[in-house]
Amino acid sequence: LNVNQDKRTRRGRVEIDATIDLHDLTQMPARAALVKAIIRASNRNFKCVLVITGKGKRGEGVLRRNFPEWISQAPIRPLVATYAPAHIKHGGSGAWYVFLKS
Secondary structure, eight states: OOHHHHHHHHTTOOOOOEEEEOTTSOHHHHHHHHHHHHHHHHHTTOSEEEEEOOOOGGGOOHHHHHHHHHHTSTTTGGGEEEEEEOOGGGTGGGEEEEEEOO
């Protein structure tokens, strides 16, 4: 992520190509849905996916906590350039931007 991209991300100036809402799911279905959504987005040459995990109780939600681990595992690891917490207007700490490789 270059400096300008990073700045735009922190300001919420992100072009979101797709959104996946996981926050009503339990762990296994959420991980499966995430993998499917990232692969589909990559196949469509999307650049950014907004992943809504929810915050959970006291900001300690299971999905939110597991997200960084899931995103770094096969089969989606090679597709992901980086990820970052979403801007408040896109869900803040209950959501993430996933930036896909070209």
